[in-house]
Amino acid sequence: MHEASVALSLIEVVCEVLEEHGAQRAISLTVRLGEWASVVPEALEAAFPACAQGTPLEGAALHIQRVPGVGECPTHGPIPLNVLRGLRCPECGQPTPRLLQGDELELEELELA
Numbered sequence: 554m555h556e557a558s559v560a561l562s563l564i565e566v567v568c569e570v571l572e573e574h575g576a577q578r579a580i581s582l583t584v585r586l587g588e589w590a591s592v593v594p595e596a597l598e599a600a601f602p603a604c605a606q607g608t609p610l611e612g613a614a615l616h617i618q619r620v621p622g623v624g625e626c627p628t629h630g631p632i633p634l635n636v637l638r639g640l641r642c643p644e645c646g647q648p649t650p651r652l653l654q655g656d657e658l659e660l661e662e663l664e665l666a
């Protein structure tokens with residue numbers, strides 16, 4: 554399952570941070586997840602506890618912050634994109650191939666024990 558491998562790589566990143574800080578455990582973590590990151594937040598939440606078992610993140614709470622997609626229209630500039638409509642300006646329909654935000658999956662906050 555894709556989300557399980559996402560959860561595992563998240564845990565790996567967090568473990569590195571813990572090590573840097575000499576911390577034993579994390580209580581909670583907040584992750585910024587773009588709507589275009591092709592990760593289903595519910596699936597990630599569901600996969601996380603099992604993946605965290607036996608790691609310093611066991612029992613930690615996972616919070617997910619959704620980041621909406623923003624594209625760049627040649628006419629309208631930065632504009633929020635509708636995931637269902639694809640990489641097109643919702644105003645004029647021009648393709649907006651570049652995402653300014655919305656494809657991120659990054660650690661935003663980490664609460665250490």
Ligand SMILES: [Zn+2]
Pocket residue numbers: 626627628629630642643644645646647
């Ligand atoms: Zn436009």
